[in-house]
Amino acid sequence: MPTFALLGLPIYGLLIQRAAALAPPNDDQWAQLNGTVGGHLYTSLPLASSCFSTVNGMPSTVNATECALVQQGYLDPDFRSVHYSAHMLPQWETCQSTVQRCLLNSNDPSDPTAWEGKECFQGAIAPRYIDVRSEQDILAALSFVNETGIPFSIKASGHDYKGRSSFGSLSLWTRNLDSLSYSADFTPEGGNESYPAVTIGAGVPFEDVYDFAEENNITVVGGYHQTITASGGWVQAGGHSVLSPVYGLGIDRVLQYKIITLDGVVRTANKFQNSDLFWALRGGAGSTFGVVLESSMLVEPQMSLRVAAISFNQTAENAPGFLQLIVDNAYKWGQEGWGGHMGPASLINVNPLLTLEEAQASVQPLMDYALAQNGTAVVEDLPSWESFFEKYVESAEASVGVQTILGSRLIPTDPFFTDADSKQALLDVMNKMIDTYAVNPYIIQGTPFLYNYTEGTTSATPAWRNSLWELGIHQNMNYNATLDTMFAQYEIVNNITKWMRELAPDSGAYINEANPYEPDYECNHFLGPNYPALLELKDKYDPFRLLDCWMCVGWKGAADERYSCYLNISTSY
Numbered sequence: 001m002p003t004f005a006l007l008g009l010p011i012y013g014l015l016i017q018r019a020a021a022l023a024p025p026n027d028d029q030w031a032q033l034n035g036t037v038g039g040h041l042y043t044s045l046p047l048a049s050s051c052f053s054t055v056n057g058m059p060s061t062v063n064a065t066e067c068a069l070v071q072q073g074y075l076d077p078d079f080r081s082v083h084y085s086a087h088m089l090p091q092w093e094t095c096q097s098t099v100q101r102c103l104l105n106s107n108d109p110s111d112p113t114a115w116e117g118k119e120c121f122q123g124a125i126a127p128r129y130i131d132v133r134s135e136q137d138i139l140a141a142l143s144f145v146n147e148t149g150i151p152f153s154i155k156a157s158g159h160d161y162k163g164r165s166s167f168g169s170l171s172l173w174t175r176n177l178d179s180l181s182y183s184a185d186f187t188p189e190g191g192n193e194s195y196p197a198v199t200i201g202a203g204v205p206f207e208d209v210y211d212f213a214e215e216n217n218i219t220v221v222g223g224y225h226q227t228i229t230a231s232g233g234w235v236q237a238g239g240h241s242v243l244s245p246v247y248g249l250g251i252d253r254v255l256q257y258k259i260i261t262l263d264g265v266v267r268t269a270n271k272f273q274n275s276d277l278f279w280a281l282r283g284g285a286g287s288t289f290g291v292v293l294e295s296s297m298l299v300e301p302q303m304s305l306r307v308a309a310i311s312f313n314q315t316a317e318n319a320p321g322f323l324q325l326i327v328d329n330a331y332k333w334g335q336e337g338w339g340g341h342m343g344p345a346s347l348i349n350v351n352p353l354l355t356l357e358e359a360q361a362s363v364q365p366l367m368d369y370a371l372a373q374n375g376t377a378v379v380e381d382l383p384s385w386e387s388f389f390e391k392y393v394e395s396a397e398a399s400v401g402v403q404t405i406l407g408s409r410l411i412p413t414d415p416f417f418t419d420a421d422s423k424q425a426l427l428d429v430m431n432k433m434i435d436t437y438a439v440n441p442y443i444i445q446g447t448p449f450l451y452n453y454t455e456g457t458t459s460a461t462p463a464w465r466n467s468l469w470e471l472g473i474h475q476n477m478n479y480n481a482t483l484d485t486m487f488a489q490y491e492i493v494n495n496i497t498k499w500m501r502e503l504a505p506d507s508g509a510y511i512n513e514a515n516p517y518e519p520d521y522e523c524n525h526f527l528g529p530n531y532p533a534l535l536e537l538k539d540k541y542d543p544f545r546l547l548d549c550w551m552c553v554g555w556k557g558a559a560d561e562r563y564s565c566y567l568n569i570s571t572s573y
Contacts, residue, residue, distance in 0.1 A: 033130075037137045044128065047070060047085045051067035051071075052118065052120035054119040075106065075399065088398075089404050092163040129170065132174045135260065135293065142260065154171070161404075175229075179199070179201035183199070188296070200294060206225070213302075259291065262542040277289060279457070282458040283458045310370045313345065313374070314344055406515070407514065410463045412507050462530075463507045
């Protein structure tokens, strides 16, 4: 981990002094901003507002045509991705603490009882946003923020599981920063070595990156959902992939960022210049140090993959046996280069290293188990990542349009996959999830198990480097859940993540997929011993803490007014 000199800035004194001198922007200032960004400043309403006759306390004319389009696309990630006010998990469109929302029924988006006689509220959606199309738009926005001190957020596709791209008086929507290029000999600025790399604009989703990679006969190591933006929070907070066991995390593969920091300076960050900022952006989380314009990532040649797809109908009797087989084989699979997603009755794993015959032998015990449950089991050879993604991932990726709470823990390789008693303890926790709450464990074998990591080169929690799994859960809430129901659902997630922390107390959690109310987020769970240096860099590049987000580096805390829509859930349990 790099050592940074103390800045000695009286940060909190500066914050108090600055806040006292600022006033909210008036209509003339907003109009001037709109002119500066070429008319790209817009007011926003919730995605489903066209269905409601009362919006934000005012009568509104129902737009039946637009409402029908929203119903049709409500559960479609591509539809949500291109609408500013939509988030993949719609609770982050709402004000959960006051139960003010504007949602459709995710079980049946055409259900009229969701909007008839109901009021649509703005919720947590920023009332104004800039559809960012250029560096100049961001520079104008940051100048405005510095002048007024208003809270703002950064949003790309809305694939954010903790609400960090919601809230504020102004949002910078970067979805249309869509540049994408490939160079066989990309040289980071200031360097003298070249690499095959793609350079990806801040708004480009992985589905477009994968199509582009296929066209250029290369492989980009990336996320497991079509709408994740490659240069956003995924690569800034860690970025796991089912190819990570062999090829590393996203932060291991990024060669360079282009970013605008809060002082309005466009910076190139790599290991040769602004290296402290480069280190911070490689794991310190998105929406923290500035507005990233693009990232350049190392690529691999196009590769064939061995794919194992196994599933059967889950029962109380057959789930424990399948989990036992997964735990028993996990370490061997790690050594063989497997990565994938698994549960009590399913598995989709990929391997770039084994032959087809070796892959079949490797997973044969699980194939036999599934077939004995009248399930299905396939091991096949696919010619590229794109072919795997289209055949398997798009039908298995996380659902959208449903209020879903996540929780997770990185599970260390030693002792949980090397010691019999520890293996049993891991199994006991997973079976306890099912037996107590009917919540299935969600296993991702996506840590950089075989990757040759150079210690100290990234700022994510070191727990990534000695873990084999990310163990997670998903807990859904109905679109119209009451406040009491929401608290009850979060309590389930809190209890299960507590079991996982007690199981592996010295490990950590993936900040992008963690419980939104994880305790002791700064050091012990998200960023580990790197947090103090990251906080120092936060104060260097954003001394007035203009850019703030939930549980990010330098977070102002839950008591800050902008977080009033989060639930008041204790993080000290």
